[in-house]
Amino acid sequence: MSLLLAFYNAYSTLILFSGVAALLALSIYVTLMAGQLSLGNAALATIGGYTAAILTRDHHAPLWVALLSGALLATTVAIIIGIPSLRLRGVYLAIATLAFGEVVRVAALNLRITGGALGLVGIPRLATFWHVYGTLAAVAFFFYRLERSRVGRALAAIREDETAAQAMGVRVTYYKVLAFAIAGFISGLAGGLSVHFTYIINPSQASFGEAVNILTFAVFGGTTTFLGPIVGGIALTVLPEALRFLREYRLLLNGAILVLVTIYLPQGILAPHLWRWRRARV
Amino acid sequence: MAVFLQQLVNGISLGSVYALFALGFTLVFGVLEIINLAHSAVLAVGALLAYTLFTRLGVGLIPALLGSFIGTGLLGIAIDYVAFRPLRIRQAARLASLISSIGVALILVNLGQILWGSEPLSYPPGTVPLRFFTAGGVTVSLLQIVTLATTVALLIGLRLLLTRTKVGMAIRAVAENPTTASLLGMPFDRVVMFTFFLSSALGGVAGVLIGMLLQGSVSPFMGNAYGLKGLAAIILGGMGDITGAVLGGFIIGIGEIMIVQYLNSSYRDGVAFGLLFLVLIIRPTGLLGQRRGREA
Numbered sequence: 001m002s003l004l005l006a007f008y009n010a011y012s013t014l015i016l017f018s019g020v021a022a023l024l025a026l027s028i029y030v031t032l033m034a035g036q037l038s039l040g041n042a043a044l045a046t047i048g049g050y051t052a053a054i055l056t057r058d059h060h061a062p063l064w065v066a067l068l069s070g071a072l073l074a075t076t077v078a079i080i081i082g083i084p085s086l087r088l089r090g091v092y093l094a095i096a097t098l099a100f101g102e103v104v105r106v107a108a109l110n111l112r113i114t115g116g117a118l119g120l121v122g123i124p125r126l127a128t129f130w131h132v133y134g135t136l137a138a139v140a141f142f143f144y145r146l147e148r149s150r151v152g153r154a155l156a157a158i159r160e161d162e163t164a165a166q167a168m169g170v171r172v173t174y175y176k177v178l179a180f181a182i183a184g185f186i187s188g189l190a191g192g193l194s195v196h197f198t199y200i201i202n203p204s205q206a207s208f209g210e211a212v213n214i215l216t217f218a219v220f221g222g223t224t225t226f227l228g229p230i231v232g233g234i235a236l237t238v239l240p241e242a243l244r245f246l247r248e249y250r251l252l253l254n255g256a257i258l259v260l261v262t263i264y265l266p267q268g269i270l271a272p273h274l275w276r277w278r279r280a281r282v
Numbered sequence: 283m284a285v286f287l288q289q290l291v292n293g294i295s296l297g298s299v300y301a302l303f304a305l306g307f308t309l310v311f312g313v314l315e316i317i318n319l320a321h322s323a324v325l326a327v328g329a330l331l332a333y334t335l336f337t338r339l340g341v342g343l344i345p346a347l348l349g350s351f352i353g354t355g356l357l358g359i360a361i362d363y364v365a366f367r368p369l370r371i372r373q374a375a376r377l378a379s380l381i382s383s384i385g386v387a388l389i390l391v392n393l394g395q396i397l398w399g400s401e402p403l404s405y406p407p408g409t410v411p412l413r414f415f416t417a418g419g420v421t422v423s424l425l426q427i428v429t430l431a432t433t434v435a436l437l438i439g440l441r442l443l444l445t446r447t448k449v450g451m452a453i454r455a456v457a458e459n460p461t462t463a464s465l466l467g468m469p470f471d472r473v474v475m476f477t478f479f480l481s482s483a484l485g486g487v488a489g490v491l492i493g494m495l496l497q498g499s500v501s502p503f504m505g506n507a508y509g510l511k512g513l514a515a516i517i518l519g520g521m522g523d524i525t526g527a528v529l530g531g532f533i534i535g536i537g538e539i540m541i542v543q544y545l546n547s548s549y550r551d552g553v554a555f556g557l558l559f560l561v562l563i564i565r566p567t568g569l570l571g572q573r574r575g576r577e578a
Contacts, residue, residue, distance in 0.1 A: 037377060084563045091317060091376065091521075095513055096562040099555040102510060106552030208510055212319075212384055219381050248396055255388030262382040263368045266375075 008129070014241055016197050018234040019132035023190035025217035025229030026139055027183045032223050033152070034179045035159030037090065040081065040097035041187040042210035043104035048074040048188025049195040049205065050114050053123045056196065063126040063196065071188035078184025079177060086176050101206050108203040119202025120195075127196035135193060136230070139186055143226035155179060220261055222268020231270055284419035289543045290536065295426040297535020298433035299495065303488035303508055304515035304527040305440065306481035312457045312522030313477045314370070316379040320361055321485050321512065322505030323390035328354040328486025329493040329500040330398045336406050343409055347432065350486040358482025359475050361386050370474075387505075394502030402501040405493060429491050436484065437528060443480075444524065453477055457522065514558045520567055 008015065024041060031038040048070035055066035085096050108114040115121075146152045154175045157165035166172050195201045204210075213236075221232020239257070243250045265271055303325060310318045328350040335346040365382040413424040444450035455463040456473045464470045492508065493500040515534050519526025537557070541550045 088562060091380075092517075092562060094380075095517055096559055098510065099514070099559040099562070102555035103552055103559065106549060106555070110546075110548050110552070209506070216381065216384065219377075249392070251388050251392035252396075255385040255390075255392065258385030258388065259365050259382045262374075262378045262385065263365075266372070266378060 012129070013197065014238065015129065016127065016132050017194070018237040019136050020190050020194045021214075021217055021233035021237040022136055022230040023132075023139060023186055023193070023233070024214045025221065025233035026143060026226060027186035027190065028214050028218045029143075029223055029226060029229040030146075030155075030182045030186070031179045032218065033147075033159060034155040034176055035162070036086075036176060036179065037094045037215075038085075038097045038180065038183060039094050039211040039215060040078070040100045041183060041214050043101035043206040044074040044078055044184050044187040045191030045194070046104060046108065046201070046203075046206040047077055047191065049191035049201045050108065050120065051188075052192030053120045053195045053201050054113065056126060057120065057123050063131070067189055067192040070192035071185045074188025074191070075181050075184040078180045082177050082180030082184075085180075086173060098208060098211060101208065101211050105203045105206040108206060114203070117203065119200055121200045123195050123199045123201070125197060125199060127193050132193050132197075135189055139189075140226060140230060147226060151175065151178065216258060220258070220268055222265075222270040224267055224270065228268050228270040232268065235269070285543070287418075287420045289539050291420055291422055291426065293536030293539035294532065295429050295535075296495065296539060297532035298430050299488055299491045299531075300508075300511055300515055300535045301528040301531025302433050302436060302484055302491065304512045304519075304531045305437075305524065306483075306485040306488070307512045308516045308519075308522055308524060308527040309453075309477055309481040309484075311516065312524070313453060313474065314366070314379075315522070316366065316376055317383070317513070318361070318366075318481070319380060319383040319509060320365070320386040320390060321383075321481070322509030323387040323394070323502075324354050324357060324361075324482045324485040324505070325489035325492070325508055326394055326500070326502050326505040327357060327390060328489030329504060330394055330403070330489075330502065331486065332490040332493065333398070333403050333405060333500055336409060343428070346409075347487055347490055350490050351483045354486025354489075355479040355483035357390075357486075358478040358480075361482070362474065362478040391502050391505070398502060400502065402499045404499055410494060425494060429495060432487065432491060436487065440480070440484075440524070449473070449476055510555075514555065517558060518561055 024045060027041045027044070028038065048067075051070035051073050052063075052066035055061040055069055056063060061069075081097070081100050085093055085100075088096050108119075109117055154165070154170045157168065157170050158172055158175060162172055191201075191205075217233040217236050218229040219232070220236055221230065222228030240250060240254060243253055246253060261269065303321075306324075307318065307321055310316060310321075331353045332346040332350045335341050335349045341349070361383075365386045366379055369378050369382060410425045410428050415422050415424075415427075442450075444454060452463070452468045452473045453476065455466070455468050456470060460470060463473075488508075489500070489504070492504070496504075511534055512531075515530035516522075516527045517530070518533055519528070519530030538550050541547075
């Protein structure tokens with residue numbers, strides 16, 4: 001037990017980052033379930049992070065109030081950008097959401113309440129292992145249920161063929177906006193959690209690179225089941241640390257892994273055919 | 283008025299570089315309907331190649347531009363071979379190509395770091411002599427003229443290539459419909475290879491020109507700032523549309539300069555992307571794009 005504790009103390013930040021990465025990967029997975037590629041999640045997480053940070057740092061709100069407020073604000077923004085964006089498909093939706101992220105970044109850079117380019121510093125350390133992994137467990141359970149529910153099947157129907165789904169009576173717009181809202185909530189939570197163990201937040205967290213990272217988590221892990229994004233988020237957060245001995249060649253290998261996985265493992269590392277014990281599902 | 287004209291000149295020279303960069307994006311999108319996010323890393327490699335040619339070999343501007351053009355062009359072919367061809371053969375989803383191009387971008391930036399270091403490098407002074415011409419209160423530097431001349435020459439060259447030559451027509455035929463073009467005997471693989479060569483070569487030259495406009499400061503990371511602007515330009519103009527990409531590049535270049543002059547410099551990116559978001563919502567096909575039956 002003490003060994004475990006020592007391990008945790010040495011790597012606590014990395015372990016917490018992995019949990020947040022898994023949450024962010026799940027937030028992009030929910031829109032992918034409906035076949036919508038949204039790259040605005042980093043920006044939504046930033047909105048959640050700023051909100052939560054301002055509440056705990058300046059108004060001494062309890063952590064759960066701050067997290068919930070951040071998540072709800074991110075959900076509201078997700079719905080507001082989701083409704084017009086749903087006219088767009090595929091690459092166009094991806095780019096519109098990227099543009100949204102850029103607008104959030106520039107807004108955070110210029111607003112007084114967000115502290116400009118420096119961002120907010122001195123955020124109290126409130127998030128612990130249990131907060132992060134408790135949230136992750138709850139969200140994972142939510143997805144476990146979601147995939148087997150009416151909503152999950154509706155999302156899958158929209159992903160496979162939007163027109164057919166509509167003809168079958170699935171309310172396409174409603175479910176797409178719902179997926180956006182859930183994505184907003186989860187990324188808002190993730191953003192709020194991460195600022196309470198990194199102590200700082202700044203506009204760069206809404207950047208293009210972060211948005212791409214989140215997508216990479218989900219694709220690397222695989223988007224066949226909700227376990228994929230969780231594994232992908234954790235693996236890709238730990239990998240750069242595990243590869244530290246490679247020093248300057250580290251990112252090189254990271255990139256190579258990304259290329260190789262997309263080419264040879266199109267369904268991610270959790271592809272059903274790689275893990276026979278898990279029955280392949282459609 | 284003189285200020286406006288001056289800024290217009292500055293905007294045009296910046297916009298011409300954006301246009302050049304956006305062209306590379308749009309060529310690949312037009313032919314294969316994939317977004318090559320490694321394009322911004324290619325821009326950095328082009329700029330760094332020119333740096334090596336300037337400092338190690340001491341060549342002049344034209345050989346350096348030519349060297350970057352050919353070097354990044356060949357790099358483009360290699361990128362296609364490694365990251366896109368295997369996916370194309372398997373007929374994977376377009377999302378897969380996007381992600382594998384992100385991987386290539388990581389590899390290239392990291393390689394650039396290993397070969398050239400992470401510090402910003404400066405082109406030797408006097409690569410383009412510091413000379414200014416003034417007319418009617420508007421000052422134009424020789425550098426701006428060289429930039430604009432290079433861009434216009436490349437644009438005209440590309441235009442002629444696509445409309446007058448056999449390979450250009452093959453590119454347009456494949457862009458229109460790959461299956462039919464292959465059935466009619468167009469060498470699909472060679473067309474794609476040539477497209478990647480052209481696209482990356484234009485990106486490399488854009489990198490050299492951007493490096494010079496930025497007082498010769500080049501680094502492996504310089505592409506990051508331009509990747510999104512290039513995307514914004516091709517969406518503004520209409521995805522896959524050559525004229526649209528050029529128009530989009532100029533609008534963004536001039537718009538940025540004007541926002542800095544008349545509004546607030548820190549809002550420059552926000553306004554550009556706010557505009558982009560609006561264009562996508564109101565007219566997703568862009569300014570010049572035609573509504574296509576297929577989905578991107």
